[in-house]
Amino acid sequence: MGRRLCGDVVDAGSRRVLAGTVAADRRCRRGLIDKWAAKAIACGWSDLDVFGCDTAAPDKRFDCMGLVLLLDRCEVSGVDEAGADLMTETGTALRYRRRPLPGHTISLWQLVK
Numbered sequence: 001m002g003r004r005l006c007g008d009v010v011d012a013g014s015r016r017v018l019a020g021t022v023a024a025d026r027r028c029r030r031g032l033i034d035k036w037a038a039k040a041i042a043c044g045w046s047d048l049d050v051f052g053c054d055t056a057a058p059d060k061r062f063d064c065m066g067l068v069l070l071l072d073r074c075e076v077s078g079v080d081e082a083g084a085d086l087m088t089e090t091g092t093a094l095r096y097r098r099r100p101l102p103g104h105t106i107s108l109w110q111l112v113k
Helices: 012-042 047-051
Strands: 004-007 007-010 074-081 083-087 095-099
Touching: 007 074, 012 047
Parallel strands: none
Antiparallel strands: 004 007, 074 083, 083 095
16 A cells, blocks of 8 residues: 655655655755755756656665755755765765666656655
C-alpha cells in the first residue's frame, strides 16, 4: 500500500526518500528556494541539480542526488555556476560542487506514482 504525500501515492519502497523529502522541504522553506532560486537559475542550474535522485535507489545513489537531498542540516550561503556554498549548524563552511549527473537521474517528484 502506498503513502500519500502532497495528494499523490508513493510506493512503500520510497519511504526513506519521503523522510528525506520532508526534511528537504523544510530546508527549502528555510530559504533555499525563496532566497537562491533566481540566482541558481541565472547560473544555469537545472531542476536535477537541485532535486535530482536515482530511480531505483534514491536514498543510496549519492552520484544522482541534487543539492536538496545532500543538505543534511546545512544552510545555503551562496550559489554560483560551479556550485553552492554551505554553512553547517556549527559554522563550518562547505562547498557543494555541481557535476554532470548520470543519465537516469530523475527529479524527486517523479518518484510519485
